[in-house]
Amino acid sequence: MRGASRRPIDSSVKSSRKGTGTPAEATSAHRLGVCAEPVDIAIPLYDRFTALDAVGPYEVLSRLPGARVTFLAHEPGPVTTDNGMLTLTAESALEDLPRPGLVLVPGGPGARDLLDDEPMLAWIREAHEHSDWTTSVCTGSLLLGAAGVLDGLEATSHWLELETLEGFGARPTGRRVVEQGKVVTSAGVSSGIDMALVLAARIAGEDFAKAVQLMIEYDPEPPFDSGSTDKAAPELVRTIRERVAGFR
16 A cells, blocks of 8 residues: 555553643543444645644544545645645545445535546446445535536535535535534534534534534634624625635
8 A cells, every 4th residue: 555554443442641741632432432443534634735634634544443544546645725825634545445334525615626537436436336434524515516426415615606516416405514424514614513413423422522613623613704694794795705706
């Protein structure tokens, strides 16, 4: 296999380190009484993905008992985010992990460039066929749609792309997290954290998910109540639409 080798996660905590563990260790399977079975989590990266779409859910899912997270790309190496200011390293190529247990496709402006990219779409189809969970954040759902995963299903995406999502046979909804069997989609950017907590509850139990939420102190109190089109001022929604349209 190309890229860094993966090691099974040891969820035990040595007694000599009581009281000094990291936040990740505090939510380990051992401490919470959860049986750890290995789960391969694949997060495919591509040029101009949005950082929080990948890193937000990663922060939750990497704490699952037995989690083995792999960042993938067409080829191993550095992948740059949408603003060009952050680079993550893909340890492996898509072909190196064809059948993960959990697929998480992040969104970003670069997702549109891959709607006809057969290597990426073929990988999503293959992974979905064998996965326990196939998920997306933001415009990552467009890639699921282009791969044929969302045909006839309710799904969500960034609010600017709901009409595009419909073109792939999905039934768009503005809900923040949408569960359709093993297919789970989330709305824009920050909603990926919500989705990851839902997945944590489904996989390891609600108590475990609550513990993770507490350890990452996920208790949002945004200073402004404008995080959705239902709450934002109409002129702000219009301005954002016009600005984004100018980049397409």
